[in-house]
Amino acid sequence: DAKTTQPNSMESNEEEPVHLPCNHSTISGTDYIHWYRQLPSQGPEYVIHGLTSNVNNRMASLAIAEDRKSSTLILHRATLRDAAVYYCIHQMGMRFGAGTRLTVKP
Amino acid sequence: GAGVSQSPSNKVTEKGKDVELRCDPISGHTALYWYRQSLGQGLEFLIYFQGNSAPDKSGLPSDRFSAERTGGSVSTLTIQRTQQEDSAVYLCASSFRGGGGYTFGSGTRLTVV
Numbered sequence: 001d002a003k004t005t006q007p008n009s010m011e012s013n014e015e016e017p018v019h020l021p022c023n024h025s026t027i028s029g030t031d032y033i034h035w036y037r038q039l040p041s042q043g044p045e046y047v048i049h050g051l052t053s054n055v056n057n058r059m060a061s062l063a064i065a066e067d068r069k070s071s072t073l074i075l076h077r078a079t080l081r082d083a084a085v086y087y088c089i090h091q092m093g094m095r096f097g098a099g100t101r102l103t104v105k106p
Numbered sequence: 107g108a109g110v111s112q113s114p115s116n117k118v119t120e121k122g123k124d125v126e127l128r129c130d131p132i133s134g135h136t137a138l139y140w141y142r143q144s145l146g147q148g149l150e151f152l153i154y155f156q157g158n159s160a161p162d163k164s165g166l167p168s169d170r171f172s173a174e175r176t177g178g179s180v181s182t183l184t185i186q187r188t189q190q191e192d193s194a195v196y197l198c199a200s201s202f203r204g205g206g207g208y209t210f211g212s213g214t215r216l217t218v219v
């Protein structure tokens with residue numbers, strides 16, 4: 001089963017970096033790691049995905065462990081609008097867990 | 107259109123009635139997922155379509171639920187004899203085959219009264 005493990009919740013201060021961890025020890029060698037977020041009362045929004053190398057885009061960075069059993073989503077400067085539930089999932093299967101609820105304090 | 111379109115955005119139906127929910131994926135996207143999200147809960151996988159392959163129906167909660175995808179594009183999720191526990195937001199997502207991020211629609215909020 002394509003299972004990921006994330007902390008239930010995290011807090012951050014505004015304008016500080018946030019590191020959201022995810023464990024995916026059962027991931028296969030060809031399966032991408034995806035991150036999505038869901039703002040209140042909205043559908044999930046794609047954030048970033050990667051396979052082996054670290055990835056950067058305008059929203060975030062994704063750091064993938066060398067053994068691919070874990071990854072970290074990095075928000076370089078959290079804003080109040082980043083408050084959401086963040087989901088880490090395997091692309092194959094696209095089964096969502098409970099995610100991490102990120103609270104950003106002003 | 108530019109995004110995944112779902113209709114209706116809201117649907118109120120009486121218990122026992124059938125409902126159809128529609129998803130228009132982004133043009134050219136071959137992969138399509140349906141999820142449902144009950145109030146305050148996470149996303150529950152329902153069904154997955156990939157091109158012309160047989161769909162993965164393993165998430166459908168009962169035989170009252172079915173879905174089809176015509177011509178590899180528009181998909182319809184049908185719930186027969188609706189029950190109050192079917193009340194939820196039903197979300198559709200699509201992507202190109204072979205990877206890439208999935209784009210979600212805004213969902214259909216179904217309320218069974």
